[in-house]
Amino acid sequence: MDITPYPKLFLANDLNEALRALRELADSAIPLAGATWVMRAPLRCETADQTLIDLSRIEALRTINIDQQRAVIGALATHEQIANALNGYNDLAALAQAAGHSANPAIRRMATIGGNICTAEFAAADLVPALLALDARLEFEGLDGSRTQTMAAFLDGRATRAHTDLVTRLIIPRTQRMSTHARLTLRKAGDYPVANLSVSIALDASGKISAATVAAGAVEAVAKRWTGFEEAIIGHAPSPEKMQMIAKTCLEEFDGRDAADAPGWYRLRVLPGLAADAFSTLQETTLGRAM
Amino acid sequence: MTITLTVNREERIFSGDPRTPLVDVLRDHLRMTGTKAVCREGFCGACMVHVDGAPMASCLLPVGSLDGAAVNTIEGVATREHLNAVQQAFEDHDVVQCGMCFPGMVMTMSRFFQTNTSPDRDEIKAAMTGNICRCTGYERIIDALMSIRTNEATP
Ligand code: FES
Ligand code: FES
Numbered sequence: 001m002d003i004t005p006y007p008k009l010f011l012a013n014d015l016n017e018a019l020r021a022l023r024e025l026a027d028s029a030i031p032l033a034g035a036t037w038v039m040r041a042p043l044r045c046e047t048a049d050q051t052l053i054d055l056s057r058i059e060a061l062r063t064i065n066i067d068q069q070r071a072v073i074g075a076l077a078t079h080e081q082i083a084n085a086l087n088g089y090n091d092l093a094a095l096a097q098a099a100g101h102s103a104n105p106a107i108r109r110m111a112t113i114g115g116n117i118c119t120a121e122f123a124a125a126d127l128v129p130a131l132l133a134l135d136a137r138l139e140f141e142g143l144d145g146s147r148t149q150t151m152a153a154f155l156d157g158r159a160t161r162a163h164t165d166l167v168t169r170l171i172i173p174r175t176q177r178m179s180t181h182a183r184l185t186l187r188k189a190g191d192y193p194v195a196n197l198s199v200s201i202a203l204d205a206s207g208k209i210s211a212a213t214v215a216a217g218a219v220e221a222v223a224k225r226w227t228g229f230e231e232a233i234i235g236h237a238p239s240p241e242k243m244q245m246i247a248k249t250c251l252e253e254f255d256g257r258d259a260a261d262a263p264g265w266y267r268l269r270v271l272p273g274l275a276a277d278a279f280s281t282l283q284e285t286t287l288g289r290a291m
Numbered sequence: 292m293t294i295t296l297t298v299n300r301e302e303r304i305f306s307g308d309p310r311t312p313l314v315d316v317l318r319d320h321l322r323m324t325g326t327k328a329v330c331r332e333g334f335c336g337a338c339m340v341h342v343d344g345a346p347m348a349s350c351l352l353p354v355g356s357l358d359g360a361a362v363n364t365i366e367g368v369a370t371r372e373h374l375n376a377v378q379q380a381f382e383d384h385d386v387v388q389c390g391m392c393f394p395g396m397v398m399t400m401s402r403f404f405q406t407n408t409s410p411d412r413d414e415i416k417a418a419m420t421g422n423i424c425r426c427t428g429y430e431r432i433i434d435a436l437m438s439i440r441t442n443e444a445t446p
Contacts, residue, residue, distance in 0.1 A: 008308055009292065009309035009310050009356065011355070035356065039312060039350070039351040039352070040333075040351070052355075054353075054355070054356050104333070104420040105346075105399075105421055107348065107421065110352075190420040
């Protein structure tokens with residue numbers, strides 16, 4: 001295999017060029033999206049001399065299209081772009097808020113949704129629980145064809161995934177639901193969350209919760225659905241106090257992650273409060289109008 | 292790999308490792324040390340520059356990705372005789388202490404005031420989220436920035 005034509009940073013002009021480079025360079029290369037994680041490798045004492053396959057010139061991966069059936073988000077759409085494009089859609093609000101409040105304005109301008117979900121080491125990603133709660137599917141393109149996968153299945157295999165194909169688009173079904181995202185940081189702003197929570201619910205005619213999808217991030221190494229809580233809140237009015245009480249009884253399905261920013265027990269302790277925060281945001285915004 | 296950038300309206304060539312962060316190219320190769328490398332992880336904002344007009348953390352930008360881009364640094368925002376509005380407000384309100392954070396703040400907020408000429412205090416704070424100061428208490432910085440808004444509102 002001759003890899004000499006590739007410089008240490010290869011600017012791919014289209015998806016095919018990127019995929020060919022990925023195949024030829026195999027483990028000696030990694031895809032580069034917004035660069036916000038990869039460029040910090042030296043700080044994590046990772047000194048691998050890998051070639052960066054820069055995807056940033058592939059304009060087709062930046063587009064966002066929203067119609068009545070689905071929202072389709074290119075893998076290179078930035079957090080800033082997503083927060084702006086999804087603003088005002090009640091069902092997509094969890095993702096809009098997650099994108100609009102993560103990190104800080106400069107990072108939101110650079111960091112992409114594809115990079116956010118593909119970085120297995122980043123436990124505190126805000127977009128991942130939002131995509132789980134909104135039932136997103138991922139679309140991949142490879143030299144041998146395309147495929148799709150649910151967010152949950154992708155997360156299951158993410159840490160050991162071979163880069164034989166690239167995430168190209170996220171597809172979110174449009175619904176009549178309302179959603180929101182809550183996060184707790186140790187500093188007031190600009191920090192990674194010690195826990196985050198995305199909630200998507202439907203109400204029945206009497207204002208009780210008839211369907212719920214809830215996902216928590218940063219609590220464990222990988223974000224996941226909070227299924228016990230989802231089931232327990234069905235049939236209840238979505239009051240923040242009630243939701244907090246129910247959340248306290250549903251914590252056993254988590255095994256809190258110990259890390260430098262917070263111990264595992266703390267992440268569990270704050271989850272019920274985050275549930276209350278999420279439902280009070282819903283009450284102040286969409287629910288307030290719907291009830 | 293040779294990379295061509297326009298830095299403060301002058302064409303510059305870089306031919307080292309294309310993965311080098313822009314901040315290191317500016318400081319070590321072009322000797323433009325106004326841009327600071329502090330956290331190197333996108334949190335502090337001291338390395339902020341404008342790339343094609345948008346404030347970006349230059350510690351996280353591999354220079355090879357920027358071939359053909361226009362980069363503006365703190366050295367290019369004004370002249371010594373005529374500071375820009377943000378620099379002037381910081382000086383007038385005497386808010387600078389060690390000064391490490393200020394080039395980045397100037398870059399962030401100069402662009403912000405182009406997009407929002409009459410922000411309220413909360414909007415200014417939100418825009419400043421990615422610019423950390425280890426010395427000051429922020430409130431005077433915000434006061435200084437609020438004065439720009441007031442000045443612009445007053446003909
Ligand atoms: S040095 Fe770039 S953000 Fe701190
Ligand atoms: S004045 Fe010293 S870091 Fe801000």
